[in-house]
Amino acid sequence: MLKLGGKVIEIQSPGAPNSSLYSISTNKELPRILRATKAFLVSDAEIPEGFKHYIVLDHLKNLINNLPSNAEYTLLSEDYSYISNDDVIRISKEKSAIRVLYRANSPNNGILITEQCNHYCLMCSQPPKAIDDSWLLAETSALIPMIPRYTREICFTGGEPTLFGERFLDILRLTKSYLPETGIHILSNGRSFKSEAFTKSYASIEHPDMMIGIPLYSDDPAQHDYIVQAKGAFDETILGILNLKKLNQKVEVRVVLHKQSIGRLKELCEFIGRNLLFVDHVALMGLEMTGFTRANLNELWIDPYAYKDVLSDSVQILARYGMNVSVYNHQLCLVNADVLPYYKKSISDWKNEFIEDCNSCKRLSECGGLFSSGVQNGYSKNITPFC
Amino acid sequence: MSKFSEKKEYLLNNATYKLLPFKFDRLNSQKYVLTNLSGEFTVIENHELEKIVNQKLSPEDSIYSHLRSRHFIYEPADKAAIQLLALKARTKLSRLANFTNLHIFVVTLRCDHSCPYCQVSRQSEDKAAFDMTKNMADRGLDLVFRSPSPALKIEFQGGEPLLNFELVKYIVLEAKKRNEKLNRDLAFVIATTLSLLTDEILEFCKVHNIFLSSSLDGTEELHNINRPRAGKNSHQRFVEGLSKARLALGFDSVSALMTTTEQSLPQVKSIIDEYLRLGFTGIFLRPLSPYGFAIKTKKYRAYNTERWLDFYKEGLAYIIELNKSGIRFTEQYTSLILTKMLTSNDPGFVDLMNPAGIGIAAVVINYDGGVYASDESRMLAEMGDDSFRIGHIEYNTYEEIMLSDKLLDALENSFTLSVPMCSDCAFEPYCGAEPVYHHAVYGDAVARKPESEFCKRNMAIFKHLIELMHSDAEAKQIFLGWANRC
Numbered sequence: 001m002l003k004l005g006g007k008v009i010e011i012q013s014p015g016a017p018n019s020s021l022y023s024i025s026t027n028k029e030l031p032r033i034l035r036a037t038k039a040f041l042v043s044d045a046e047i048p049e050g051f052k053h054y055i056v057l058d059h060l061k062n063l064i065n066n067l068p069s070n071a072e073y074t075l076l077s078e079d080y081s082y083i084s085n086d087d088v089i090r091i092s093k094e095k096s097a098i099r100v101l102y103r104a105n106s107p108n109n110g111i112l113i114t115e116q117c118n119h120y121c122l123m124c125s126q127p128p129k130a131i132d133d134s135w136l137l138a139e140t141s142a143l144i145p146m147i148p149r150y151t152r153e154i155c156f157t158g159g160e161p162t163l164f165g166e167r168f169l170d171i172l173r174l175t176k177s178y179l180p181e182t183g184i185h186i187l188s189n190g191r192s193f194k195s196e197a198f199t200k201s202y203a204s205i206e207h208p209d210m211m212i213g214i215p216l217y218s219d220d221p222a223q224h225d226y227i228v229q230a231k232g233a234f235d236e237t238i239l240g241i242l243n244l245k246k247l248n249q250k251v252e253v254r255v256v257l258h259k260q261s262i263g264r265l266k267e268l269c270e271f272i273g274r275n276l277l278f279v280d281h282v283a284l285m286g287l288e289m290t291g292f293t294r295a296n297l298n299e300l301w302i303d304p305y306a307y308k309d310v311l312s313d314s315v316q317i318l319a320r321y322g323m324n325v326s327v328y329n330h331q332l333c334l335v336n337a338d339v340l341p342y343y344k345k346s347i348s349d350w351k352n353e354f355i356e357d358c359n360s361c362k363r364l365s366e367c368g369g370l371f372s373s374g375v376q377n378g379y380s381k382n383i384t385p386f387c
Numbered sequence: 388m389s390k391f392s393e394k395k396e397y398l399l400n401n402a403t404y405k406l407l408p409f410k411f412d413r414l415n416s417q418k419y420v421l422t423n424l425s426g427e428f429t430v431i432e433n434h435e436l437e438k439i440v441n442q443k444l445s446p447e448d449s450i451y452s453h454l455r456s457r458h459f460i461y462e463p464a465d466k467a468a469i470q471l472l473a474l475k476a477r478t479k480l481s482r483l484a485n486f487t488n489l490h491i492f493v494v495t496l497r498c499d500h501s502c503p504y505c506q507v508s509r510q511s512e513d514k515a516a517f518d519m520t521k522n523m524a525d526r527g528l529d530l531v532f533r534s535p536s537p538a539l540k541i542e543f544q545g546g547e548p549l550l551n552f553e554l555v556k557y558i559v560l561e562a563k564k565r566n567e568k569l570n571r572d573l574a575f576v577i578a579t580t581l582s583l584l585t586d587e588i589l590e591f592c593k594v595h596n597i598f599l600s601s602s603l604d605g606t607e608e609l610h611n612i613n614r615p616r617a618g619k620n621s622h623q624r625f626v627e628g629l630s631k632a633r634l635a636l637g638f639d640s641v642s643a644l645m646t647t648t649e650q651s652l653p654q655v656k657s658i659i660d661e662y663l664r665l666g667f668t669g670i671f672l673r674p675l676s677p678y679g680f681a682i683k684t685k686k687y688r689a690y691n692t693e694r695w696l697d698f699y700k701e702g703l704a705y706i707i708e709l710n711k712s713g714i715r716f717t718e719q720y721t722s723l724i725l726t727k728m729l730t731s732n733d734p735g736f737v738d739l740m741n742p743a744g745i746g747i748a749a750v751v752i753n754y755d756g757g758v759y760a761s762d763e764s765r766m767l768a769e770m771g772d773d774s775f776r777i778g779h780i781e782y783n784t785y786e787e788i789m790l791s792d793k794l795l796d797a798l799e800n801s802f803t804l805s806v807p808m809c810s811d812c813a814f815e816p817y818c819g820a821e822p823v824y825h826h827a828v829y830g831d832a833v834a835r836k837p838e839s840e841f842c843k844r845n846m847a848i849f850k851h852l853i854e855l856m857h858s859d860a861e862a863k864q865i866f867l868g869w870a871n872r873c
Contacts (some may be wrong), residue, residue, distance in 0.1 A: 220455065226392075226394045231397055267453070273729075316867075322871055
């Protein structure tokens with residue numbers, strides 16, 4: 001697992017504000033005029049002048065002496081050796097901490113909009129906090145203009161990003177303006193879109209490549225409400241999906257598979273085929289072993305090996321309805337062959353690992369592997385290398 | 388105390404669920420089937436029905452979740468359920484707004500075949516008596532382009548339309564010329580035996596993307612008995628024409644229909660095998676219609692509905708076995724019904740529409756300029772009954788034709804949501820009005836449903852399909868594929 005944030009070894013930046021965002025540069029020839037806002041990543045003794053900040057990894061700490069006089073710098077442990085050109089980081093002086101907010105080399109850049117949520121899902125991987133964290137919005141406003149235009153996709157996640165209402169839509173407008181060629185994926189429970197006015201405002205952004213991923217865990221409203229721990233959530237989520245599709249917005253339905261959702265998974269897929277045929281994508285997703293999942297393990301854990309036939313049937317139902325369906329977060333050895341056309345290597349690069357048994361597997365390169373949290377906290381006993 | 392609430396906190400309490408509109412019927416001695424207005428169905432045990440209707444189900448009953456998610460019942464706070472149900476009902480009926488799509492031109496009654504079950508064809512050299520004129524064709528195209536439908540299909544029928552191919556050519560070219568300005572999605576089909584195909588005809592069909600719809604009744608022996616022509620070589624001409632046409636127009640540009648005669652009844656498997664052998668991916672198992680020569684020659688009464696149903700069920704069972712062994716092959720009538728049962732779409736099949744498809748889904752311009760509400764309507768007229776002759780192409784305006792009492796009365800009187808016994812039938816969402824059939828056989832557009840062979844046949848099929856899906860999970864998966872191919 002990549003470490004995306006934590007303590008730094010040392011910060012020297014007397015003049016900088018408490019928290020600063022920097023875009024990383026490795027370009028020694030960068031025009032001087034552009035250096036004033038950037039952090040230069042030191043790789044050898046030849047260090048150009050004029051950058052706002054310098055980043056030095058621990059193994060190069062002798063080079064601190066070679067920095068321009070009075071240069072501001074941060075010394076990082078080797079955990080951060082993956083940092084590269086065009087990445088964006090946050091340096092927090094008081095906390096002596098770093099957070100990598102954007103990685104240019106990664107296809108999976110998620111931007112946390114808020115930790116507040118009106119769901120309290122049994123399996124939440126990012127447990128919500130009831131705090132005012134609107135500083136995250138302000139930071140995102142600063143971050144978006146620093147992200148390179150060539151970025152293919154970014155994902156806004158939470159918590160529930162739409163709880164900020166129009167202020168969240170402003171972020172989307174900003175993103176469309178600064179990153180017109182970048183696809184946007186939003187993870188939302190969709191309930192805010194039960195408001196036609198809010199949905200209209202969202203649609204008026206007229207982004208050509210923006211999709212909302214909305215969770216639906218059961219065709220039985222009571223079961224969905226129980227899983228997300230919010231009464232009436234199913235009803236509002238469905239109304240939200242209908243409003244979005246009425247205005248031709250792209251919607252993905254996301255189903256996390258666990259003991260509470262497997263029971264009626266086939267019925268859910270039939271429900272989608274009959275009622276929500278117009279959604280753009282359905283993702284059937286393996287469980288992440290982190291956050292609340294660990295507290296509710298008895299209610300949630302079911303070995304993917306035990307539900308593989310249900311998964312096959314469910315995928316076939318959606319496929320026969322002509323729906324665009326994907327299976328995410330599963331190990332190749334735990335799904336039936338008929339799932340393969342829909343199987344995706346989906347786990348974000350920074351939290352994607354294999355276990356030791358996998359080393360001998362002949363089909364390792366086709367496999368999506370495990371969540372790092374799974375490797376740490378438990379995974380199927382039926383993982384079997386192909387030989 | 389856990390910060391998470393238990394399931395029971397999310398169940399309805401201090402209130403009772405409400406019923407959404409649904410109908411029910413006995414499926415067999417132990418079970419009922421419930422259907423709602425979007426065609427969702429569910430099978431329940433006999434004793435459960437009263438409990439459901441009397442609002443005595445507990446939210447903890449497993450069937451409760453199912454009925455709620457399938458929109459048979461709802462809770463007072465459920466808003467989405469009503470919206471979804473309305474959306475599905477609108478989707479099912481959305482086709483109505485487009486109005487007439489299919490326009491059939493009977494360009495001649497003359498034919499090189501003399502099939503005893505045929506409704507209309509003539510063995511004649513008299514072109515003047517049995518061919519459509521150019522003027523009629525022009526007025527027919529006026530009618531076609533008055534339809535508001537964004538998609539227009541022109542189908543040439545006969546007789547054998549290739550015997551008046553000059554007029555077919557004229558209509559295709561003229562329609563395309565008019566369409567340059569009108570920009571409809573225009574399609575052409577010729578219903579032909581394929582026996583008279585020439586390279587010149589195929590070249591024309593290729594240039595203008597014309598589909599061919601043909602007839603194949605089974606093996607060579609059966610086909611030639613059913614479909615006699617001079618030379619006794621109907622099957623051979625069909626097979627030769629099929630391969631030539633597929634090569635010229637594309638494999639899927641040629642389809643075939645079968646008609647069940649008394650001789651067909653014991654050999655459904657060999658009929659299906661013949662379709663398989665010739666590379667077809669489906670078959671339409673079709674009973675004889677009670678029109679024209681079929682009645683005159685007593686072919687229609689040669690077998691009853693029960694016998695035909697046995698034939699159908701045997702064929703369907705064989706086709707399901709084929710699918711289970713990995714061969715993709717459909718029974719097309721079943722597919723049409725399954726689309727109604729398993730999806731929120733309506734396939735728009737004229738025999739199974741409500742309101743009826745006559746006039747508003749399809750209209751026929753006969754060789755003599757008569758305008759008929761359906762293909763069956765003109766066959767009825769050949770028997771001397773012009774009840775569904777809704778105008779003449781040269782003497783009546785579009786408004787006079789489409790607003791004729793003959794058409795509107797038949798549509799209104801046969802509307803299944805108000806017809807006695809249809810309106811409360813559990814299978815109404817899958818069925819159709821069919822006023823022409825009922826008029827032809829029983830003398831009025833509605834008829835008494837317990838006496839209707841149409842009703843008997845379709846009810847038996849609906850029940851059979853639901854029972855199959857209820858008892859055979861693999862068959863249900865196969866059916867889901869068929870349902871979505873339309």
